[in-house]
Amino acid sequence: MSVLQLDAVTRIYGAGASEVRALDDVTLTVDEGDFVAIMGPSGSGKSTLLAIAGGLDQGWTGSVTVAGHPLQGLKRDALARLRRRHVGYVFQDYNLVPTLNVIENVALPLELDRTDPSWARQSARAALKRLGIADLAGRRLDQISGGQRQRVAIARAIVGDRKLVLADEPTGALDSATGDDVMQRLRLLADDGVAVVLVTHEARHAGWADRIVFLRDGRVVDSTRVANDPAVLLAGA
Numbered sequence: 001m002s003v004l005q006l007d008a009v010t011r012i013y014g015a016g017a018s019e020v021r022a023l024d025d026v027t028l029t030v031d032e033g034d035f036v037a038i039m040g041p042s043g044s045g046k047s048t049l050l051a052i053a054g055g056l057d058q059g060w061t062g063s064v065t066v067a068g069h070p071l072q073g074l075k076r077d078a079l080a081r082l083r084r085r086h087v088g089y090v091f092q093d094y095n096l097v098p099t100l101n102v103i104e105n106v107a108l109p110l111e112l113d114r115t116d117p118s119w120a121r122q123s124a125r126a127a128l129k130r131l132g133i134a135d136l137a138g139r140r141l142d143q144i145s146g147g148q149r150q151r152v153a154i155a156r157a158i159v160g161d162r163k164l165v166l167a168d169e170p171t172g173a174l175d176s177a178t179g180d181d182v183m184q185r186l187r188l189l190a191d192d193g194v195a196v197v198l199v200t201h202e203a204r205h206a207g208w209a210d211r212i213v214f215l216r217d218g219r220v221v222d223s224t225r226v227a228n229d230p231a232v233l234l235a236g237a
C-alpha cells in the first residue's frame with residue numbers, strides 16, 4: 001500500500017523575475033516498507049519535498065496523499081492532527097525537548113494527541129525497545145550520546161505505529177560509525193513495514209535505501225534501484 005503519494009507536485013516561491021520553482025512537477029510513490037533516499041545538489045528541492053510530504057508546507061499545487069488521506073484543502077488543525085498520527089520526523093539536530101527525559105520525549109507526540117497517558121507510556125516503551133534502547137528510558141538527554149539521541153528521535157518518529165518517517169540529514173551531527181548505526185536502524189524499520197524517506201548528501205548512506213531519487217532544479221532527474229546488501233554496506237563503512 002502506498003503510504004506517501006505525490007502527483008505532479010509543484011512549489012513556486014516568489015513571482016516574476018524572482019520566481020523559484022523549488023519543486024517542478026514531481027511524482028513520487030513510497031510504499032509500506034520502502035526506503036527512499038533523496039539526493040541532489042544544494043537548492044535542488046530536497047527539503048521542500050520533505051516539508052510538503054510531511055504537511056508542513058501548504059503553498060503547492062498537485063496532489064499529496066499520506067496514509068490514504070489527501071492533504072490538499074486540509075485546514076491547519078486537520079493537517080497537524082494528520083501529522084501527529086501518521087508522520088514522524090528525524091532531523092540532524094534531533095529536535096528533542098531538553099527538559100523531558102528519554103521516554104517523555106518519545107511519548108510526547110501521543111500525549112499531544114491526547115492519548116491516554118499510560119497507553120502513551122506503553123507505546124513509547126515499545127518504540128524504545130524497537131530501537132534497542134529500552135534501558136535508556138529514564139535518562140536525561142544530557143546523560144546519553146549523540147547516536148543514542150538520534151535513536152530516541154527515531155523512536156519518537158515511529159511511536160504509536162506511525163508508518164511514514166521523514167529524515168532530513170539525520171547523520172549530519174554524528175561520526176561515521178554512529179551514522180551507519182542510524183542508517184541500519186532506519187533500514188530495519190523499513191524491513192518492518194515503515195516507509196522511510198531520507199534526504200542525504202552522502203552516497204554511502206543512500207546505499208541503505210531501496211531506491212535513490214535524484215533531484216535537480218526541483219525536478220526528478222533520475223530514480224535508481226539499489227541492490228542493498230547490509231554485509232557489503234557495513235564492510236565498506
Ligand SMILES: Nc1ncnc2c1ncn2[C@@H]1O[C@H](COP(=O)(O)OP(=O)(O)OP(=O)(O)O)[C@@H](O)[C@H]1O
Pocket residue numbers: 013014020021022040041042043044045046047048049
Ligand atoms: N521560503 C523560501 N522562500 C524562497 N525560496 C525558497 C524558500 N525555501 C526554499 N527556497 C528555494 O527553493 C529552492 C529549493 O530549496 P530547498 O531548501 O528545498 O533545497 P535543498 O535541496 O533542500 O537544499 P540544501 O541541500 O541546501 O538543503 C532553492 O532555490 C531555495 O532557495
